[in-house]
Amino acid sequence: MPFSDLMLPELDSDPVLHLLLTSQARTVAEAEEMYLNSSLPDVIRLLQSPLSDEELGRHPLLEMYRRHGSRGWEDSLL
Amino acid sequence: MNAAHRLAEIVIALEQVGLTVLVMGGHAVRYYGLDRNTIDYDLHLSPAEWDDLVLRLNRSSLAGGQALSEGTSWRPGSFRRFLLGRFPDGRDEWLEFWRNNHLLPPFAELYGRREQGSYGERIISFLSLPDLIRSKETERDADWEDISCLEEFLDNRLFNQTTEGILPVPQALSGVRSRRGLESFFQAGFFKDAALVGQGLLQTRLSITQAILLPFAGPEAIAPDTTVPMEPVVVNRLRTVAPASSLHLALIEVVRRQYKLAMQKADAADKQAIRAAQANPPANNP
Numbered sequence: 001m002p003f004s005d006l007m008l009p010e011l012d013s014d015p016v017l018h019l020l021l022t023s024q025a026r027t028v029a030e031a032e033e034m035y036l037n038s039s040l041p042d043v044i045r046l047l048q049s050p051l052s053d054e055e056l057g058r059h060p061l062l063e064m065y066r067r068h069g070s071r072g073w074e075d076s077l078l
Numbered sequence: 079m080n081a082a083h084r085l086a087e088i089v090i091a092l093e094q095v096g097l098t099v100l101v102m103g104g105h106a107v108r109y110y111g112l113d114r115n116t117i118d119y120d121l122h123l124s125p126a127e128w129d130d131l132v133l134r135l136n137r138s139s140l141a142g143g144q145a146l147s148e149g150t151s152w153r154p155g156s157f158r159r160f161l162l163g164r165f166p167d168g169r170d171e172w173l174e175f176w177r178n179n180h181l182l183p184p185f186a187e188l189y190g191r192r193e194q195g196s197y198g199e200r201i202i203s204f205l206s207l208p209d210l211i212r213s214k215e216t217e218r219d220a221d222w223e224d225i226s227c228l229e230e231f232l233d234n235r236l237f238n239q240t241t242e243g244i245l246p247v248p249q250a251l252s253g254v255r256s257r258r259g260l261e262s263f264f265q266a267g268f269f270k271d272a273a274l275v276g277q278g279l280l281q282t283r284l285s286i287t288q289a290i291l292l293p294f295a296g297p298e299a300i301a302p303d304t305t306v307p308m309e310p311v312v313v314n315r316l317r318t319v320a321p322a323s324s325l326h327l328a329l330i331e332v333v334r335r336q337y338k339l340a341m342q343k344a345d346a347a348d349k350q351a352i353r354a355a356q357a358n359p360p361a362n363n364p
Contacts, residue, residue: 036335040309043332047311057324062332066324069331070226070257 015039032064081116082108086198088119088140088162088173095134098124100185100192102176102205102213109197109204112227117165122205123175125185131175135160140173153352156180180348181213207232208253215341217349222338226256233259240268247271251278255286257327264322269294276300289333292316293326306340308333 016031025031042061056062079087085105092099101109103120123131136145146160149172156178162171182188182205191206205213211228214221233256239245240263247268254260269275275294282288285304289312292301297317312329319326 037339040332040336044309044311047315053319053323053325057328062325062328065328065331065335069327069334071230072257073261 032068036064036068080198081105082198084198085119086200086202089121089202090200091139092121092135095138097127097131097134097138098189099175100188100203100205101197102179102210103174105197106204106210107224107228109195109202110207110210110228111231112224114224117169117171119162119171119173121173121175122179122182122185122188123177124189125177128177131158135173146173152356179213181215181345182209207235215338215345217342217345229256230258232256233262237262237266241266247274248277248281251275251291252281252287254290255284257330260290260322260330269321272296272299285337286330286334289316289330293319293321306337308336 015035016025016028019025019031019034020028025034039061043065046056046059046061051059082105085101089099089101099121101120102122103118104114104116105119107114108116127134132145132148135141140146140162146162149159149161151157151159157174157176159172159174162173165171178184188205188209189203191209192203193206194201194203196202197204204210207228211225211232214225214228233254236245236250236253237259240247240250251263251268251274254263263269272295275291276296276299279288279291279295279299279301282291283302283305285306285308288301288304289308292299292313293316295301299317301313312332316326316329319329
């Protein structure tokens with residue numbers, strides 16, 4: 001039986017975990033980068049959902065975008 | 079001799095035989111403030127001097143009386159490299175010339191906005207910081223790591239020039255592209271006047287900068303078409319989201335990532351086209 005068939009559905013539904021468990025990514029950071037690169041449709045679905053701006057700002061995917069994005073004042077090289 | 083002094087020595091030697099160059103690549107990155115190791119000398123040559131390059135190079139003090147050996151190039155009409163020697167650790171020391179770089183405008187334009195500064199105790203001409211950033215928009219992730227630092231340096235310059243009254247606010251805002259830059263301008267109150275932000279918006283076709291400016295400019299602000307299109311759903315949300323909110327910052331990163339992916343794809347396609355042309359030269363396709 002393929003390894004992917006043994007996974008629990010809830011684990012498989014987490015895109016980052018899926019990339020790790022299927023060995024497409026070696027680290028969490030790499031998996032998150034891979035997911036973000038393909039996540040635009042998910043972002044659009046979120047923006048079209050009834051979630052408020054505050055709820056969207058706290059959504060894990062959009063938090064991930066900020067975490068992997070341009071450095072803020074406290075992390076800047078300057 | 080350190081790397082900066084060696085680069086300066088090379089540029090002076092080239093100028094002595096009439097070659098006009100702009101420094102790009104790793105040494106330009108170092109000049110603008112990001113300390114990193116680099117062993118290549120990456121130069122943009124005036125195209126008018128391309129045909130005489132070998133002749134003049136071999137006449138220069140770099141050749142030491144012997145013709146420099148040329149390395150292979152997969153862009154022979156645009157890029158040439160010459161072996162200068164070897165470093166003590168055995169690595170080759172390459173001198174690389176671009177005639178025209180597929181990511182950059184013509185040399186005359188680049189030269190017109192070059193930056194001259196002290197490097198290796200000499201005054202050297204470099205690609206301007208915005209042009210250097212543009213030259214790094216390749217398919218390589220390492221180049222994008224450089225960009226993430228260089229754009230902070232650029233925004234810091236814009237901010238300082240604005241606070242000193244040298245640069246008009248709209249012009250400065252039209253160049254902002256880092257989160258650090260956004261925070262600096264925001265904390266100093268430069269986003270308070272929506273009309274000035276709107277003027278800045280009109281001056282930029284970079285999607286990342288538009289994503290930064292749109293929430294400050296008001297829902298009716300006019301934005302030019304961007305070089306990499308933004309998703310309409312994202313643009314519409316940027317027009318209404320609270321400026322500098324968590325969602326705004328996240329949407330900037332959504333736009334930044336789409337820009338990066340588009341530029342990486344374009345660079346990869348350019349390389350693929352060259353490989354395809356080299357695999358099937360016109361002579362083989364009567």
